[in-house]
Structure formats: C-alpha cells, structure tokens
Amino acid sequence: xxxxxxxGLACLDALLAGYRAAEGRSAxxxxxxxYLGAVLRGLAWGQGVLVxxxxxxxxAVLAADDRAELLGAADAFCRGALLVYLPYAIAIVxxxxxxxxxxxxxxxxxxxxxxxxxxxxxxxxxxxxxxAGALASPEPRILALATAxxxxxxxxxxxxxxxxxxxRPRPW
Amino acid sequence: MLRWWRPTDDPExxxxxxxFDPDTLARRPVARAEAEADFLAFGRRRAARIVAxxxxxxxxxxxxxxxxxxxxxxxxxxxxxxxxxxHGQRVAELLRPLLAxxxxxxxxxxxxxxxxxxxxxxxxxxxxxxxxxxxxxELLGADxxxxxxxxxxxxxxxxxxxxxxxxxxxxxxxxxxxxxLSTGVLHHFRGPDLDAFFAQHERPSLRAxxxxxxxxxxxxxxxxxxxxxxxxxxxxxxHDGLLSAIRAHPNARLLDAARAAAPGFRSGLYATRxxxxxxxxxxxxxxxxxxxxxxxxxxxxxxxxxxLEGLS
Numbered sequence: 001x002x003x004x005x006x007x008g009l010a011c012l013d014a015l016l017a018g019y020r021a022a023e024g025r026s027a028x029x030x031x032x033x034x035y036l037g038a039v040l041r042g043l044a045w046g047q048g049v050l051v052x053x054x055x056x057x058x059x060a061v062l063a064a065d066d067r068a069e070l071l072g073a074a075d076a077f078c079r080g081a082l083l084v085y086l087p088y089a090i091a092i093v094x095x096x097x098x099x100x101x102x103x104x105x106x107x108x109x110x111x112x113x114x115x116x117x118x119x120x121x122x123x124x125x126x127x128x129x130x131x132a133g134a135l136a137s138p139e140p141r142i143l144a145l146a147t148a149x150x151x152x153x154x155x156x157x158x159x160x161x162x163x164x165x166x167x168r169p170r171p172w
Numbered sequence: 173m174l175r176w177w178r179p180t181d182d183p184e185x186x187x188x189x190x191x192f193d194p195d196t197l198a199r200r201p202v203a204r205a206e207a208e209a210d211f212l213a214f215g216r217r218r219a220a221r222i223v224a225x226x227x228x229x230x231x232x233x234x235x236x237x238x239x240x241x242x243x244x245x246x247x248x249x250x251x252x253x254x255x256x257x258x259h260g261q262r263v264a265e266l267l268r269p270l271l272a273x274x275x276x277x278x279x280x281x282x283x284x285x286x287x288x289x290x291x292x293x294x295x296x297x298x299x300x301x302x303x304x305x306x307x308x309x310e311l312l313g314a315d316x317x318x319x320x321x322x323x324x325x326x327x328x329x330x331x332x333x334x335x336x337x338x339x340x341x342x343x344x345x346x347x348x349x350x351x352x353l354s355t356g357v358l359h360h361f362r363g364p365d366l367d368a369f370f371a372q373h374e375r376p377s378l379r380a381x382x383x384x385x386x387x388x389x390x391x392x393x394x395x396x397x398x399x400x401x402x403x404x405x406x407x408x409x410x411h412d413g414l415l416s417a418i419r420a421h422p423n424a425r426l427l428d429a430a431r432a433a434a435p436g437f438r439s440g441l442y443a444t445r446x447x448x449x450x451x452x453x454x455x456x457x458x459x460x461x462x463x464x465x466x467x468x469x470x471x472x473x474x475x476x477x478x479x480l481e482g483l484s
C-alpha cells in the first residue's frame with residue numbers, strides 16, 4: 001500500500017515537473033496544448049524512471065537471501081518517506097483547489113504562500129523524505145535505491161525542459 | 173543580504189546592456205568592457221560576470237542580436253510571473269471602472285489605452301483577449317525595444333488579437349493616449365527623471381494613468397528573490413528581478429512626484445494592502461484621474477472603493 005502511495009505521488013510529481021518545465025517558454029496566451037504535451041512528457045519521463053527503479057528493486061529482491069525482510073524494510077521506508085511527502089502533496093493539491101476560486105487575490109495568495117515557497121523547498125523536501133525513510137528503515141540497499149530514484153525524479157524537469165527546447169525551437 | 177534592504181540607484185543589467193538614441197530611438201552600441209566595469213564599480217560582481225559572458229563584436233560592443241535574444245527569453249519568463257499573479261485580471265478590474273468614469277462625459281473615440289514600456293505586450297494582449305473593455309477602446313503597446321515590439325506584434329497576430337504595438341516614445345505618439353498604463357516601469361526612472369516622466373502626463377488628451385510597480389516593503393526583496401529564483405531560468409531575470417524590488421520607489425515618493433509634476437490629475441494609491449489587513453500587496457498601484465472624473469471613478473469602483481487611498 002505504501003509503495004503504491006509513493007508511486008502515485010511520484011507520478012503527480014513528474015506531471016507537475018512537466019508543467020514547470022513548460023512555464024516561461026512560450027508567450028502565447030493560450031498554451032493549453034503546449035502544457036498538455038509537456039505534462040505528458042513529464043509523466044512519460046517519470047514512468048521511465050519508475051520502471052527502472054522497479055526493475056532495480058526486483059533485481060535486488062531476487063538477489064537477496066532475506067527477501068521477506070527486504071520487502072518489509074522497503075515498506076517501512078516508504079511509510080517513513082510518506083510522512084514528509086504526503087503533507088507536501090496535500091498542501092500543493094489543496095492550493096490548486098483554492099486557486100480554482102475566481103479571485104485575483106486568492107489566486108495570488110496561493111502563489112505567495114504555497115506554490116512559490118514549496119517549489120523552492122522541493123529539493124529539501126525530497127531529501128527530507130529520504131531521511132525520514134532511512135530513519136524508519138535503515139536498510140542500505142533500500143536507501144541506495146531510494147536515493148537514486150529521488151535524484152532521477154529531481155532530474156525530470158530538466159529532461160522535459162531539454163525535450164521542449166529541442167522540439168519547439170523559439171522563433172528568435 | 174543586508175544590501176537587499178538598502179535603497180540603491182544601481183542599474184539593472186537590462187538598463188545597461190541596451191541603449192537607444194533618445195530622439196530617434198535608434199540602437200546605440202554598448203561597450204561590454206565599460207558595462208562590466210560599471211557593475212564592478214557598483215560592487216555588483218554577479219552582474220559584471222553576466223555581462224562579461226555576453227557575446228561581443230570585434231569592436232568590443234555587445235552583440236545586439238544576442239542581447240535581443242536574451243531579453244526576449246527574460247521577458248517570456250517575466251510574463252510567466254505576471255500570469256501567476258493574475259496581472260491581466262488585476263489591470264482589467266481597475267480599468268473597467270476607470271473607463272466607465274471617463275465615458276460618462278462622452279470623450280472622443282476611440283478611447284486609447286496605451287501601455288508604456290509594454291515589452292512583449294502581455295497586458296495589452298490579455299486585455300484584448302479577455303479584458304471586455306468595450307468596442308470603443310483601442311489597445312496599443314509602446315516600447316523603445318524593436319525586438320520586443322516585433323515579438324509582441326507576432327504574438328498578437330498569432331492569436332488574432334486586435335491590439336497594436338509600436339516602437340515609439342509614448343509621449344511622442346501621433347495618436348495620443350487617453351489612458352496610460354505601465355507595469356514595472358516606474359522604478360527605472362531615478363531622481364528627477366521620475367518627476368519628468370510624470371510632468372509629461374500633463375497633456376489635454378490624457379484622462380487617466382495607472383502605473384503598477386513593486387511596492388517597497390521589507391518583504392519585497394526576499395519575496396522577489398524567492399520568486400525569481402524559482403521561476404526564472406535566465407540569470408539576468410534573477411538578478412534584475414531582485415534589484416527591481418530593491419529599487420522600487422516608496423509609495424510616498426511616487427505620490428509626491430505624481431501630484432507635484434502632474435497637478436492636473438488627482439493621484440492616489442489603489443489596493444496597497446490585502447483585504448484591509450496590514451499585509452502589503454506585491455505591487456503598488458498609482459492611479460491618476462482628471463478631477464472631473466474622480467467622483468464617477470469612485471462610484472464605479474463599487475465595493476472596491478475602500479481600496480483607493482488619497483486621490484487628491
């Protein structure tokens with residue numbers, strides 16, 4: 001269950017990474033198609049990263065003598081990491097809900113209070129989740145895999161940005 | 173970091189890497205070494221490094237095409253911030269009652285709304301697409317920088333918007349403005365230049381002005397740093413965004429300058445605080461309107477009239 005929750009949050013993160021990568025690259029007013037493409041690219045890169053992580057995890061489990069213990073440790077690690085990642089995700093999704101209110105002030109406030117600071121804090125939150133996971137389950141193999149996964153997830157925005165730069169050269 | 177709260181007249185990179193002839197608006201070459209030395213003299217090493225990294229021609233002048241490309245990127249990123257903070261909606265909310273007040277005594281048509289220093293014309297394009305200002309309103313953006321104006325025109329055409337953009341000094345337009353707008357422009361006028369800017373508002377055709385700029389508060393520099401660090405990829409935008417907040421004029425200075433240099437208008441501030449709390453808004457909005465239109469404007473603001481301070 002905790003593994004599924006982490007997977008869901010990673011997908012959401014990849015999707016939003018695609019959106020962020022697209023921002024500030026086109027000055028047209030209507031950019032829905034552009035954003036949709038970027039979000040799908042983010043999701044695709046995220047799936048790629050997650051599939052690799054799943055394969056690496058499967059290999060680690062198959063190679064282990066203590067498979068049941070390793071799976072238990074992974075579950076405990078994910079539960080620890082979720083203590084950090086889940087509140088962060090709830091704050092972001094909650095802010096999107098507030099942003100749906102058609103008020104200039106409320107929308108601006110969501111940026112000032114939530115979207116700006118939490119975008120800034122994202123790498124620290126990613127690290128915080130790793131630390132919380134390691135505290136819950138100090139298993140070196142799990143920590144190594146989780147660290148690789150977090151680094152790859154942090155790179156998704158850059159990868160989508162690179163794709164967009166190549167796919168849609170600017171007119172200037 | 174203490175430097176963030178110390179008022180300064182130090183130039184922004186975008187002020188220094190581009191120059192225009194004040195009469196013809198023709199581009200003037202900018203010596204890269206001189207610009208770099210200027211920033212070093214101001215103690216702005218980061219700005220000096222950014223300038224030093226810009227391509228130069230054989231004569232040592234910064235490559236104007238490279239500057240254009242760079243500034244276009246920076247302006248697209250600026251638009252991202254304007255959109256995030258709902259700037260188009262913010263301008264429209266204020267313009268609608270302002271135009272209604274002006275229309276009350278049947279002014280000459282079209283009512284021309286001109287954005288001074290329009291850049292990529294985001295505000296004008298947004299108003300054309302969503303502003304719902306009325307068929308008698310003409311939307312025009314003016315800027316000295318031809319590359320930005322060309323791109324603004326291209327974007328407007330691409331989205332079939334009825335807005336025009338011209339390379340011009342706004343006070344030299346053949347078709348004079350009825351309402352002047354600007355965003356993030358006032359802090360570029362330092363010292364007496366600010367008073368001179370307002371003095372040029374004193375022309376019969378101009379009925380009102382609305383100037384948005386960073387509001388100088390203790391929160392502005394760290395806020396500007398955070399948002400420019402997270403939302404801008406180009407180091408020029410990050411540097412200038414923070415410096416813009418530091419260079420913002422105090423509200424009192426803006427009001428004093430507008431009232432003294434443009435006495436034919438009633439000038440005031442609009443919505444400096446969030447919902448009547450002590451929490452300051454990001455932008456200060458300076459509004460000026462002819463005395464004959466002031467009461468109608470207040471009335472048309474409706475429940476928002478409490479946001480208006482001064483207007484005297």
